[in-house]
Amino acid sequence: MAACGAVPGGRSLLWPRVLLFGDSITQFSFHQGGWGAALADRLVRKCDVLNRGFSGYNTRWAKIILPRLIRKGDGLDAPVAVTIFFGANDSALKDENPKQHVPLEEFAANLKSMVHYLRSVGIPEHTVILITPPPLHEAAWEKECIAQGYKLNRRNSVVGEYASACVRVAQECGADALDLWTLMQKDEDFSPYLCDGLHLSPKGNEFLFSHLWPLIEKKVSSLPLLLPYWKDVAEATPELSLLGDGAQSSLPGAQEVSC
Template sequence: MALCEAAGCAPSLRWPRVLLFGDSITQFSFQQGGWGAALADKLVRKCDVLNRGFSGYNTRWAKIILPRLIRKGGGTEHPVVAATVFFGANDSALKDENPKQHVPVDEYLANLKSVVRYLKSAEVPEDRIILITPPPLCEPAWEQECRLQGCRLNRLNSVVGDYASACMQVAQDCGTDALDLWTLMQQDGQDFSRYLSDGLHLSPEGNEFLFSRLWPLIEKKVSSLPLLLPYWRDVAEAKPELSLLGDGDH
């Protein structure tokens, strides 16, 4: 049987997806040791993990681009089984020091709700969505970065905390899961600076911290997913197409 004929006889595989939507902390998550890379490794041959992180973006821009990333009615062949929404590190920039990225906290809250509403309209219900708060800000380290860029300190940890609270409020109002990274990393007065590479972005230890808290939330959404296509020892030796062109759920 010719290859194209064989393929034509088999149903196409429904390859589920996990969507990671966020700013630079999401964009960088596929770097070595990143939390997104760890998710992709955990879920290999069960679903694709899509990195849709955009460095420097805030929720004002995020809600504009989201319809270009996931379209309504397109989830039949590649259903989104889980989605993380991880913004706030840029929204919380101080207006006087960084007006381009700054988004007022009330608007940030409304924008997050818009993102959740759109995802629901695109067949990603609230029980598949996880909102992640921005991590805490280590002001001394980030101030050094700002000076290197020729500007003054443009974020404050206390202000980031206001955005984290707003994010948690959206999760409660919308019925989604949430991961309060800002609070968890500062729990019991621990030194959270080790979780950050430059005061803002995650260090290797910070990536590990995030993954260890996020995975239980993801796992409960994907636990029923089968391994796609048979284990190699289970492939029929004489006629492999009998194994490989079935429903693919093994």
Template sequence: MALPESGSRCRLLLWPRLVLFGDSITEYSFQENGWGTFLAERLLRRCDVLNRGFSGYNSRWAKLLLPRLIAAGAGAESTAAVTLFFGANDSALEELNPKQHVPLEEYAANLKSMVHYLSSVGITEDRVLLITPPPLGEAAWEKACLAKGERLNRRNATTGEYAQACVQVARACGTDVLDLWTLMQKEQDFSSYLSDGLHLSAEGSRFVAAQLWARLGEKLSALPSLVPYWRDVDHMDPEATLL
């Protein structure tokens, strides 16, 4: 059977996409048992899940990078939802980690700027979800810092201020928000959610995935499967079904 020629009745199939934009917590989400892999599995044949996580990045750098990842036109039109997951690096203590630190007011302004940019290219606020940084396990993260010859460069209380700012930006911009910093601390001991005090453990990833699915699942799982189930393909005339 010959392949259809260019310019025939074939039409390029473009799946809607969910863009996960964030720092290392997003980058690592495609590792085994990661929250990104959970979403990708749930959305198979309905929506492509794109990992756009960049380890070590803060909101200042993310704001500059976003227009290179999502632009007006087909990229924006096919985007079903975007998650913005920054703050774990922004909230680093300035005196100990000036490269990653971003002042609180600038962090909030950067989040607003990214939401407004997405709106300007056609991704409305109802398709954007902000995620606060998770709480910081200071004892475990201090151990990780000391192993690198550094002092503890983050504090949970400071991270909480950035989480609160993220929630306030979401309210002001009209987007949904997942407040991990608050939700994870409803348990007395949240250390099981973290692998090293900063990044998520397998249990933490399951928690994030469940919370995200509660907010995005109904909308995204309603997307149609673009290619017929194999039992629905006319094996006598597959072109009639697939083209």
């Protein structure tokens, strides 16, 4: 059997990337049924979906680490889409949770700073999606707090102020906004979207994905499947199909139906 790589030639194949940057709601998004996992599944063979979620983080810390996650000249193409999804921790009440709390004006400034940084490293505003925190179900979250020995440390009305600031920053910067706080509360009882009053349940993950996908799809719709559809590989000389300019599918959007 010939060793892998024995046939020389072919251009390096760089996968386009979608970057998910956020707090625990992003970190947990690759769990079974998560919105990030659903996005990765939808974009298989078109994009790598990178999960850069950091449980418990706020925008003050996110602004510091963003340049460590992505920078100009890192040898990779700029992401085709970036989600920035913070606010659930920034909006914590200062008196009850001073470590995670970030004042509203600083929160907005931090979001704007991150969008501007991305632009400085070649990621234009129109590829960025700012996602607001979801609404807080106070009764459910209070049970979680009490179980951990705390008082209720968030209020839905305060979360709403941070959501409004997030939407405003997106408008000012020319980025897309997904106002999850408002959309979820169109249902009178939004508690089924949350597993503990703050984090997303399976239904909440599905809800987020259903509203995020149209925004992502606009940014990736022109991307073909990478490498040819298996039926299009030349049987006698597969190198011609797999190593040359024919490395992209002639059936954009085609799904493999056989292994």
